[in-house]
Amino acid sequence: MKTITLGQNSSAVTPLCIGTWAWGDKLFWNYGNNYGADQLQAAFTAALEVGITFFDTAEIYGFGLSEEFLGQFLKKTDRQVQIATKYGPFPWRFLGQSVADALTDSLKRLQLERVALYQVHWPFTFFMSQETLMNALADEVKRGRIEAVGVSNYSAQQMREAHQILAARGVPLAVNQVRYSLLTRQIETNGILKTARELGVTILAYSPLAQGLLTGKYTADSANNLKDGRRIDSRFSQEGLQKIEPVISLLRQLGEKHGRTPAQVALNWLIAQGNVIPIAGAKTAEQVRQNAGALGWKLDDDQIRQLEEVSRSYR
Numbered sequence: 001m002k003t004i005t006l007g008q009n010s011s012a013v014t015p016l017c018i019g020t021w022a023w024g025d026k027l028f029w030n031y032g033n034n035y036g037a038d039q040l041q042a043a044f045t046a047a048l049e050v051g052i053t054f055f056d057t058a059e060i061y062g063f064g065l066s067e068e069f070l071g072q073f074l075k076k077t078d079r080q081v082q083i084a085t086k087y088g089p090f091p092w093r094f095l096g097q098s099v100a101d102a103l104t105d106s107l108k109r110l111q112l113e114r115v116a117l118y119q120v121h122w123p124f125t126f127f128m129s130q131e132t133l134m135n136a137l138a139d140e141v142k143r144g145r146i147e148a149v150g151v152s153n154y155s156a157q158q159m160r161e162a163h164q165i166l167a168a169r170g171v172p173l174a175v176n177q178v179r180y181s182l183l184t185r186q187i188e189t190n191g192i193l194k195t196a197r198e199l200g201v202t203i204l205a206y207s208p209l210a211q212g213l214l215t216g217k218y219t220a221d222s223a224n225n226l227k228d229g230r231r232i233d234s235r236f237s238q239e240g241l242q243k244i245e246p247v248i249s250l251l252r253q254l255g256e257k258h259g260r261t262p263a264q265v266a267l268n269w270l271i272a273q274g275n276v277i278p279i280a281g282a283k284t285a286e287q288v289r290q291n292a293g294a295l296g297w298k299l300d301d302d303q304i305r306q307l308e309e310v311s312r313s314y315r
């Protein structure tokens with residue numbers, strides 16, 4: 001599979017990333033209710049089988065369980081896998097040493113000596129300045145425990161600041177991981193997409209399927225049966241589902257032309273924006289296989305334009 005470089009001069013990864021927030025997370029995703037460890041192992045194996053070797057996790061996912069699962073699965077394969085994890089800038093972490101300690105703990109759970117990408121989960125700078133944080137991350141790059149540094153949920157201005165501090169240490173800012181899908185297109189208008197391009201920062205698009213909405217499988221009836229955090233999300237209510245119907249309908253229509261599913265079309269559209277790697281969350285092997293079918297083909301220019309038009313109100 002053709003790989004993509006994260007930012008400038010750093011790890012090469014596959015053009016689709018597998019999201020593992022749901023791996024062990026009971027709080028939002030209700031792990032253990034209708035999926036468990038066996039499904040996750042199968043999802044991991046399926047990803048490698050279809051050639052996807054890039055996984056996104058965070059120390060907070062499942063309070064460490066997501067990283068632990070990945071550690072266990074990685075032990076059973078010889079394949080080269082790229083792991084992106086995240087540091088939580090929590091209030092009790094106010095010294096640069098906290099970054100080193102958190103990374104040590106993540107690496108232990110992952111059973112790795114280094115990660116391809118280490119990202120700051122949120123732009124909280126009240127307890128630790130951006131200066132201290134970025135310098136601690138640059139130290140870890142020099143130490144060899146991080147191949148690339150990223151941020152997440154940073155505004156255009158915050159991204160610029162992080163980029164500048166790192167640049168002074170000779171370390172590029174590789175990614176900004178932000179919410180981006182056909183139903184959440186704000187990064188196109190708030191300067192994030194433009195600034196990322198200007199700075200050579202890759203966008204990792206999280207919730208690229210709008211947490212399952214863009215698969216088209218949620219209908220006004222089925223939505224009420226949700227047993228996880230999405231049941232209080234108004235987008236999954238009857239009204240919410242009716243509102244997105246024109247987008248789903250176009251995804252289906254275009255999918256039929258290409259022999260693809262709505263989810264595959266939605267992910268393909270994101271990739272077509274350029275400089276964007278979707279992180280598609282998956283709980284099963286089947287979901288991984290289906291999402292991997294977003295690769296290896298292209299929507300034509302007119303189809304990309306039609307999707308842009310039908311989702312313009314989400315900018």
Ligand SMILES: NC(=O)c1ccc[n+]([C@@H]2O[C@H](COP(=O)([O-])OP(=O)(O)OC[C@H]3O[C@@H](n4cnc5c(N)ncnc54)[C@H](OP(=O)(O)O)[C@@H]3O)[C@@H](O)[C@H]2O)c1
Nearest residue numbers: 019020021056206207208209210211212215280281287290
């Ligand atoms: N940096 C951050 O602040 C942040 C925030 C959120 C997420 N993330 C990252 O982004 C990743 C993805 O985001 P996300 O999980 O919120 O949303 P998502 O990728 O848009 O949706 C994932 C959910 O959609 C359903 N799904 C996925 N593929 C499917 C398929 N082919 N067919 C049918 N259903 C499918 C599954 O749930 P059901 O089967 O239950 O419907 C799955 O759990 C996360 O795992 C995490 O790594 C980062």
